[in-house]
Amino acid sequence: MPVCYRHPDRETHIRCQRCSRPICPDCMTGASVGFQCPECVREGHKSVRQPKRFTGARVGFRALPVTFSLIGVNVLVWLSIILTGGSGSRIADFLAIRLQGYCLTPDGGFAVPSEVCRASGGTWMPGVDDGAFWQLLTSTFTHVSIIHLAVNMLSLYMLGSFLEPIVGRLRLLVFYLISGLAGSALVVWASVPASSTVGASGAIFGLLGVLVVLFVRAGQSLSPLLPVLLINAGITFFGNGISWQGHLGGFIGGLVVAGIFTSLRADRKAPLQWAALGAFTLALLALIGVRILLF
Missing domain, CATH: 1.20.1540.10 (Rhomboid-like)
Structure with missing residues (x-):
């Protein structure tokens, strides 16, 4: 089971929409679409790049x-x-x-x-x-x-x-x-x-x-x-x-x-x-x- 990269004792199924690292509810920040981790939020404040849009990621049977x-x-x-x-x-x-x-x-x-x-x-x-x-x-x-x-x-x-x-x-x-x-x-x-x-x-x-x-x-x-x-x-x-x-x-x-x-x-x-x-x-x-x- 995936665990939060900042809290290894917490299981999570949520991933940062920019870096794809698993994050728990305490670490996630709502973005225009999906959620971001604290590091990507800070990086976003310094950069003019737009966050990646969540598209459901992969669409094959193994993904869903x-x-x-x-x-x-x-x-x-x-x-x-x-x-x-x-x-x-x-x-x-x-x-x-x-x-x-x-x-x-x-x-x-x-x-x-x-x-x-x-x-x-x-x-x-x-x-x-x-x-x-x-x-x-x-x-x-x-x-x-x-x-x-x-x-x-x-x-x-x-x-x-x-x-x-x-x-x-x-x-x-x-x-x-x-x-x-x-x-x-x-x-x-x-x-x-x-x-x-x-x-x-x-x-x-x-x-x-x-x-x-x-x-x-x-x-x-x-x-x-x-x-x-x-x-x-x-x-x-x-x-x-x-x-x-x-x-x-x-x-x-x-x-x-x-x-x-x-x-x-x-x-x-x-x-x-x-x-x-x-x-x-x-x-x-x-x-x-x-x-x-x-x-």
């Missing part, structure tokens, strides 16, 4: 294994759906999240008790209320449209290529999954019980929330992010067929996990950081459990 792996899983799930019937396939129904199950028949789906469905020769497609808890996460890897997939994967690549070198591989994966779970939690609470929701948008909005918190905690202006935030807010609340619940829930989840990450960053606080992330995950599962009990 988690980002590319997440994209790969999303693409493989989409291919499996396309090869088995497209948006109306049973795989898509099996992976999509919904609170209430429904009966799938050749004439379409309708909400009836599972016993009646099976007696009539239909196929019961379970919801979270029926115990299909896998849908809380599988829905975040599921797409039924090539355009939907392409837009989400491009967004995932752009955010992942920036965040993975900063927060680390494991944390990026955890942030993605917890944000997706947060989006699913709001889906089961605020969506029509029998409606199905799919897409990685909730998890991706979570990564956007992480980026916002990192900018704020580094003392950088949010101006570069404002157009992205406004466009996505407009799509979320005014677009057709968009799950605002998944988007908003994921974004809130990203804000929370990033708040935990930035508040407990020193190596000595790593156990507390993971404990706090675990506690937040349990809180999300508890909220989902309460919704199931109330339904």
Whole structure:
């Protein structure tokens, strides 16, 4: 694991954008893009040279294994759906999240008790209320449209290529999954019980929330992010067929996990950081459990 060049006892995944040396939060200074170490900050005051722009560094799988792996899983799930019937396939129904199950028949789906469905020769497609808890996460890897997939994967690549070198591989994966779970939690609470929701948008909005918190905690202006935030807010609340619940829930989840990450960053606080992330995950599962009990 990389350690701060000035504090060898501190693990870090952040590097100076000018010299690429690893630096801990106590040593980093926010620059126009990314962070700089104390020596480069002093050098910058004496020089007219512009700091190197952060471009996500290398873009290969070895540099961004988690980002590319997440994209790969999303693409493989989409291919499996396309090869088995497209948006109306049973795989898509099996992976999509919904609170209430429904009966799938050749004439379409309708909400009836599972016993009646099976007696009539239909196929019961379970919801979270029926115990299909896998849908809380599988829905975040599921797409039924090539355009939907392409837009989400491009967004995932752009955010992942920036965040993975900063927060680390494991944390990026955890942030993605917890944000997706947060989006699913709001889906089961605020969506029509029998409606199905799919897409990685909730998890991706979570990564956007992480980026916002990192900018704020580094003392950088949010101006570069404002157009992205406004466009996505407009799509979320005014677009057709968009799950605002998944988007908003994921974004809130990203804000929370990033708040935990930035508040407990020193190596000595790593156990507390993971404990706090675990506690937040349990809180999300508890909220989902309460919704199931109330339904």
